[in-house]
Amino acid sequence: MESPVDLCFTEDGCSNNIVLEKQVFQSKVPESHVQLACSLHYCAFPLNGNELCIWNTTDDPNHQPLHLIGHHHSITALAFGSKVDPLLICSASRDYVIVWNLDECMKKVLQGLMPEGIVIGTLLGMVLYVRFSPDDQTVAVCAGNRIYMLNAKDEAILAELEGHLAPVTAAEFCTWEKNILISVSEDRSFKVWDYCTGLLIYQSAVITAFPLLSLYIDEENKQIITGCADGQLWIFSLISGHQYRCVVHINVKKEREKFYNKIRKSEQLDELQNTSKVYTPNDIREEETVETTFPVLRIEHCDKSAYLSNKGHGFSAVNAQCLWIGSSTSLFIINMANFELEAVLHYRDYSALSIQFAGSCALMKKAVSGRVFCLLTSMFENRIALLEINVAALLRSQQSELLVTGREKGLSAIANYSLLPTSPLCLKKETTKFVKKKGKMSVIKDQPLVFHSKIKSSGYTSSPQMNMFSPKTSAKRNNSSTSKCKRSFKLNYEEYPLANSPPTKFERQIIVADKPTSVCCIQYSGDGEFLACGLADKTLLAFNSNLTGTPTVYSGHDGAVNSVGWSHDNNWLVSSSEDRTLRIWSVSSAEPALCLGKEMFHKSIRSAQFYYIDTFILLSCGAEFQLLRYYLDTSKDEMKRYRNKSICKSVQKFPMASTVEITSLSAVNEFYSYIVLAAGSNRALEVFDLNAGCSAAVIPDVHSRSVHQICQNKGSAFSTQCYEAYNLFLTTAIGDGIKLWDLRTLRCERRFEGHSSRCHPCGIAVSPCGQFIACGSEDKCAYIYENHSSTYSHKLTGHTESVINVAFSPSSPQLITATLDGKMLLFLP
Numbered sequence: 001m002e003s004p005v006d007l008c009f010t011e012d013g014c015s016n017n018i019v020l021e022k023q024v025f026q027s028k029v030p031e032s033h034v035q036l037a038c039s040l041h042y043c044a045f046p047l048n049g050n051e052l053c054i055w056n057t058t059d060d061p062n063h064q065p066l067h068l069i070g071h072h073h074s075i076t077a078l079a080f081g082s083k084v085d086p087l088l089i090c091s092a093s094r095d096y097v098i099v100w101n102l103d104e105c106m107k108k109v110l111q112g113l114m115p116e117g118i119v120i121g122t123l124l125g126m127v128l129y130v131r132f133s134p135d136d137q138t139v140a141v142c143a144g145n146r147i148y149m150l151n152a153k154d155e156a157i158l159a160e161l162e163g164h165l166a167p168v169t170a171a172e173f174c175t176w177e178k179n180i181l182i183s184v185s186e187d188r189s190f191k192v193w194d195y196c197t198g199l200l201i202y203q204s205a206v207i208t209a210f211p212l213l214s215l216y217i218d219e220e221n222k223q224i225i226t227g228c229a230d231g232q233l234w235i236f237s238l239i240s241g242h243q244y245r246c247v248v249h250i251n252v253k254k255e256r257e258k259f260y261n262k263i264r265k266s267e268q269l270d271e272l273q274n275t276s277k278v279y280t281p282n283d284i285r286e287e288e289t290v291e292t293t294f295p296v297l298r299i300e301h302c303d304k305s306a307y308l309s310n311k312g313h314g315f316s317a318v319n320a321q322c323l324w325i326g327s328s329t330s331l332f333i334i335n336m337a338n339f340e341l342e343a344v345l346h347y348r349d350y351s352a353l354s355i356q357f358a359g360s361c362a363l364m365k366k367a368v369s370g371r372v373f374c375l376l377t378s379m380f381e382n383r384i385a386l387l388e389i390n391v392a393a394l395l396r397s398q399q400s401e402l403l404v405t406g407r408e409k410g411l412s413a414i415a416n417y418s419l420l421p422t423s424p425l426c427l428k429k430e431t432t433k434f435v436k437k438k439g440k441m442s443v444i445k446d447q448p449l450v451f452h453s454k455i456k457s458s459g460y461t462s463s464p465q466m467n468m469f470s471p472k473t474s475a476k477r478n479n480s481s482t483s484k485c486k487r488s489f490k491l492n493y494e495e496y497p498l499a500n501s502p503p504t505k506f507e508r509q510i511i512v513a514d515k516p517t518s519v520c521c522i523q524y525s526g527d528g529e530f531l532a533c534g535l536a537d538k539t540l541l542a543f544n545s546n547l548t549g550t551p552t553v554y555s556g557h558d559g560a561v562n563s564v565g566w567s568h569d570n571n572w573l574v575s576s577s578e579d580r581t582l583r584i585w586s587v588s589s590a591e592p593a594l595c596l597g598k599e600m601f602h603k604s605i606r607s608a609q610f611y612y613i614d615t616f617i618l619l620s621c622g623a624e625f626q627l628l629r630y631y632l633d634t635s636k637d638e639m640k641r642y643r644n645k646s647i648c649k650s651v652q653k654f655p656m657a658s659t660v661e662i663t664s665l666s667a668v669n670e671f672y673s674y675i676v677l678a679a680g681s682n683r684a685l686e687v688f689d690l691n692a693g694c695s696a697a698v699i700p701d702v703h704s705r706s707v708h709q710i711c712q713n714k715g716s717a718f719s720t721q722c723y724e725a726y727n728l729f730l731t732t733a734i735g736d737g738i739k740l741w742d743l744r745t746l747r748c749e750r751r752f753e754g755h756s757s758r759c760h761p762c763g764i765a766v767s768p769c770g771q772f773i774a775c776g777s778e779d780k781c782a783y784i785y786e787n788h789s790s791t792y793s794h795k796l797t798g799h800t801e802s803v804i805n806v807a808f809s810p811s812s813p814q815l816i817t818a819t820l821d822g823k824m825l826l827f828l829p
Contacts, residue, residue, distance in 0.1 A: 018397065019345070020388040022061060022373070024354045025053070027382040032359030035077040035129055036375045037089065040366055042102070043375050044089055045384050046075035052091045054102065055386060057373050068105060070098050070117055077127045081136045088152070090120075090130045090139055097121030097130070097141055099152055120150045121157070129170045140181060140195070142168035147183055149195050159198045163191055170215035174238065176222070184226050186211035190236070192244070202244055207234055216299035220321055221336065221789070223247060227296025231327065233334075237791050247791040248737075248753040250339050252325060252332060253294055258701060259341040263398065297360060298326035302333050303367040304391050320750075324372075326361030328379060333395070337790070338739065338748040343398045345389065354378075355385045367391055411687060411696060411743050413712065413726045415672040423691045424627055424652040425612060425674070502772045502784045503808075503815040503827040504794045510547045512822045513537055518560075519805055519818035525566045526670065528811025530587075532573055533818065534561025540575050542587065545809060547816075547826050554585050556592055565609035568669055572632070574617060576605035582619060584646070586634055593632045594646040607665040613672060616651065620662040624655040625678055627690065654688055656680045657698065666710040666729065675743065677729060679707030685731065687746070697746055703733035708761035713770055714810075725770030732764050738775060740787070754792045755783040760820070763805040767813070774815055776803035782817045796827060 028048040037044040047053040052068040052075060073093040081088030087102045098117040105115035121141060129142040138158065141148040147161040147168055166186035174180035181195040188211060192202040210230040217224050222238045233250040302322040320337035331345040347356045359379040364372045374387040410416075419426050512519060518536040524545065525532070531543045540554040540561050559578030566573060572593070573585040580601045584594040601621045608619040617628040633645040656662055659680030667676040674691035683706050689696040711730040727743045738752040755762075755777040762776035773785040782796040782803045801821035808815055815827040 017390050018393045019350055019353070019390075021353060021385060022057075022388050023055065023386040025384040025386075027384060029074065030359075030382055031377045031384060032379050034075065034360050034377065035079065036360050036362035036377065037078040037080050038362045038364045038373060038375055039080040039087065040084070040364065040368070042080065042087070042089075043362070043373060043386060044078045044080065044091075045375055045377070046078070046091075047384070049074040050093065051075075052078070052089075052100070054089070054105075057368070057386075066106065066109065068100055068115055068117070070100075070119075071096055077130045077142075079130045079132060079139075081132045082134050083136050088132065088136055090132065090152075091117075092121070092124075092127035092130050092141060092143075094126060095123060097124060097127065097139070097150060099139065118153065118155075120152060120155050121148060122155065124148055126167070128167055131171055131173065133173050134175050138195075140171045140173070142171050142183065144168070145185070147171055147181070147193070147195075149181075159195055161193050161195065161198060161200075163200050163203065164189075166211070169211065169213050170226075172215050172217045172224075174217060175219055177238075182215065182217065182224055184212035184215045188212055188228070190215070190224070190226060204236075204244065208232060214296050214299050216301075216323065218321070218336065223791075225299055225323065227252075227299055227325065229295045231294030231296060233296065233299075233325070239791075242791065245754065245791070248339055248751065250334070252296065252327070252334075255334070255339075255341050256330070256332070256344060259344060259398075261701070295328055296325060297328065297358065298324070298362060300324045300326070300363040301365045302391070303365065303372065304333075304395060305367065305370075324363045326358070326363060326374075328358050329356075331361075331363075331374065331389075333391075337750045339751050339790075340748060343394045345394060353385070353387075354383055355381075411675065411689070411746070413668055413673050413675050413729075413743055415674050415691070417691075420691055422693065423674075424693050425616075425690055427629065427651075501829050502767070502774075502786075502794060503813050503829050504784065504796060505828050506796075506798055507814075507826040507828050508547055509798075509823055509825045510543075512541060512551075512824060513539075516821040518820050519822060519824065520560055520562050521564050522805045522807045522816060522818050522824070523564050523566060524807055524809050524816075525570045526568060526810060527570055528809045530566075530570070531807070531816060532564045532566065533824070534564045534575060534577075535822070536560040538577070538579075540564060540573070540585070542573070543824075545812075545814070547824060552587070552590065554583075554590050554592075556583060556595070557581065559604075562604070563607045563609070565669075567610045568614045572610070572614070574608050574610060576608040576619060578604045580604055582608050582617070584617075584630070584632065586632075589634065593634050594630060594644070594648055596648060603661070606662060609665075609667065610669045611667050611676075613669060617648070618665060618667055618676065620665040620678065622661055623659050623680070624653050625662055625665050625676065626653050627651040652693065654678075654695075656686050657684075657695065658682050659684065663706050663708065664710045664731075666712050668712055668714055668726070670714055677710050677712070679710055679731065681706045683707070683733075685710070685741075687743070699741075699746055702731055703736040703739070705733040705736055707731045707733050709764055711764045711766055713766050713768060725766070725768075728766075728770060730764050730766060730773065732762070732775065734761055738764055738773065738785075740773075750787070750790060752785045752790055752792070755779075755781075760802055760804065762803060763818075765806045765808050765815075767808045768810050772808070774806040774808065774817075776806050776817065778802045780819075782806055782815075784815075796825075798825065799823070 031046055041057055043055045045053050050071040054066040071093040073095045075091050075093050077092040079090050089100050091098050096119050098119055100117035108115045124143040127143045131140045137152055139150045139152050145164045149159040164185040164187050168183050168185045171183040179194050179196040181193045184190045188206045188208055189204045208228050210228040212226050212228050214227040223235055225235050227233050231253045235247040236244050237247050302324045320335050322333050322335050325332040333342040335342050347353055355376045355378045357379045358376045360377040362375040370392050372389045376385045519533050521534040523532050529545050531545055533541050538557045541551040543551045557577035557579055561575050561577050563576045576582045580598040582596040583592040586593050603622040606620045611618040619626050628648055629651050630648040656678050659682040661681045662678050664679040674689050676688040679685045683701050685699045685702045686695055687697045709732050713725045729741050732738045739748050740750040742749050755775055760778055764775045766773050775783050780799040783792040784794040785792050799819050801819040803817050804820050805818040813829050817825045
């Protein structure tokens with residue numbers, strides 16, 4: 001037994017212990033592939049083959065461990081009981097399965113007697129895994145292709161579970177479902193059993209090409225996590241009705257590469273800004289990333305309560321459950337909300353460690369004084385090492401908040417400080433002849449020669465009774481435009497109805513065109529009364545929110561309408577098209593009030609919207625977005641009827657760094673906000689602060705592919721419940737799911753998986769108060785997620801083609817879905 005070695009690093013001039021090698025034990029035989037065990041205060045491991053060694057972690061390092069003798073063959077599996085009093089431990093070998101009462105064993109040792117255990121199984125074969133039931137009355141023993149359910153008090157086989165085609169590597173009891181046991185095997189599948197009756201409830205298909213080695217049951221999220229011999233994790237839902245569907249597949253090797261890349265970029269930024277250097281592993285070398293084996297040996301709960309008490313954060317990703325992932329070369333801490341790595345402890349980074357390549361691993365579930373014990377056996381040597389890990393120090397050393405390029409703090413979608421005099425949003429007062437009246441501009445003309453109020457004009461100075469060359473518009477729309485504008489402002493102070501259930505009931509379906517045509521974009525007006533949709537057939541339509549009546553048609557574009565937006569007062573529409581033009585329409589007239597032509601834009605306008613409560617227009621074109629100031633005048637001079645009096649000018653252009661094209665642009669128009677979010681073809685997301693007039697932060701590698709859509713909460717309805725939701729935004733990319741981000745920390749809060757989007761980009765939407773998230777899918781379905789769960793809660797069927805756009809109403813709990821073949825479906829709670 002060797003002396004402990006303290007491994008330190010220096011951070012900001014302070015010495016902090018990450019790993020302390022408490023004890024090293026030398027065995028006479030290899031102990032590489034055995035199931036080790038850790039409880040709150042004890043660690044158990046085999047020594048010299050058939051000796052059971054129990055180490056009390058609270059004892060003095062010079063204190064000798066407890067040795068229990070009872071096996072004739074080498075011990076291959078160990079497990080502590082679920083209860084603390086009495087604390088039981090089960091040991092298994094080819095000859096016996098023995099249950100020991102630890103308190104009684106210690107008493108006998110003090111009395112000078114030989115401790116004895118209870119033999120509960122004999123000659124069951126090669127045992128790879130044992131596990132106590134939650135009440136410690138039953139022990140599941142995985143021997144060969146079978147699972148034996150043994151009585152923990154005497155030698156009796158209660159049930160024998162057969163069905164696996166290869167050795168069973170792990171089995172766990174489901175704590176919230178009575179009599180349920182889940183097992184994984186080298187046959188690359190998992191099975192769900194009723195262990196009392198011996199019935200097989202569910203059998204999965206072959207999951208992966210490599211054997212499944214480890215299993216963990218997540219009680220909080222009701223799901224199982226299994227790891228295979230190739231360093232991959234598979235998570236499946238155990239929620240009733242989910243039919244054991246796969247939630248997410250995680251490649252730990254790729255996540256580690258992404259994690260190290262972020263650390264490198266953070267170091268580079270530190271060097272540029274002359275800030276303090278963040279600790280990174282000493283040997284992050286390219287050759288180390290190439291490994292022949294990367295087995296997931298153990299999955300265990302990670303207790304980071306000491307770290308959280310120091311940080312004091314209230315954000316979900318920081319407080320989310322984390323897991324330890326033990327492999328042959330490293331220990332990982334993975335966040336179960338966003339499925340990203342929080343920290344990596346690479347054995348080679350600590351040269352003083354006795355074991356650099358592990359064959360077995362076990363970790364404590366709960367931290368004691370902020371420290372966790374880890375038990376390792378060497379793959380190639382006859383060594384067992386006990387490590388003490390300072391969880392808070394490990395997390396601090398690789399703080400994920402530092403892995404965002406840019407160190408802006410206090411970013412918020414809601415403007416919380418005054419407008420700067422140098423801001424592009426702060427315009428000088430301009431003398432103009434334009435006067436705004438109820439959403440339109442009128443020109444103050446010269447006084448007529450006869451200006452007595454009683455004398456009737458000949459009619460030349462009055463507006464014509466009809467608009468020439470314009471299609472008819474809905475009379476219902478014209479009559480309601482004024483009242484609609486008044487209602488929109490009232491909604492800002494009303495509480496949005498927080499529905500207990502999302503809109504999943506199909507109400508009606510409409511076909512938007514005579515021929516099948518893709519619905520490129522949809523958006524509700526701020527008051528929720530109307531829905532605008534842009535079509536691939538070059539037209540823009542405005543429907544009633546319940547999809548009834550005849551829509552208003554706005555025609556004039558020469559290409560597919562790829563974006564549409566409503567003004568804050570709901571009187572104007574802005575649209576952009578593949579024809580490289582932008583048009584602003586009055587809802588009461590199908591003739592555009594402003595048209596910006598191809599001479600202004602060298603590429604197609606991917607997105608356009610009103611911004612800063614209708615003060616500006618934001619649009620993206622190529623690798624930059626533009627801030628435009630505009631004046632609208634819908635009045636006509638009868639002598640120069642075709643002369644457009646609306647004016648628009650560019651205020652400033654904002655290029656996005658290191659990208660070819662901005663793929664998505666988003667900003668809030670419902671209240672004053674300085675923040676603009678831009679995603680590029682380089683897979684990065686850049687946050688611009690338009691008050692400062694510059695980029696505030698960059699998040700690299702937001703998805704594995706370029707971001708298709710950024711979605712912010714833009715509902716008009718405001719409530720106290722919605723405040724937090726305004727600082728959250730969603731991103732999605734083809735084949736990479738949905739991610740929820742917090743603008744204040746610039747970190748991913750949660751990842752949503754389960755829908756199918758591999759080839760075609762599909763839209764996403766968030767309900768006004770952020771409790772529900774909807775997304776389209778290529779499998780002709782729409783999916784609804786609850787913001788606290790990574791897997792979908794509802795699947796909306798009935799579509800005839802891929803669902804490419806979705807939209808929540810800002811004023812009532814209803815959802816619109818749009819398909820590739822030109823159909824829109826309405827769903828209600």
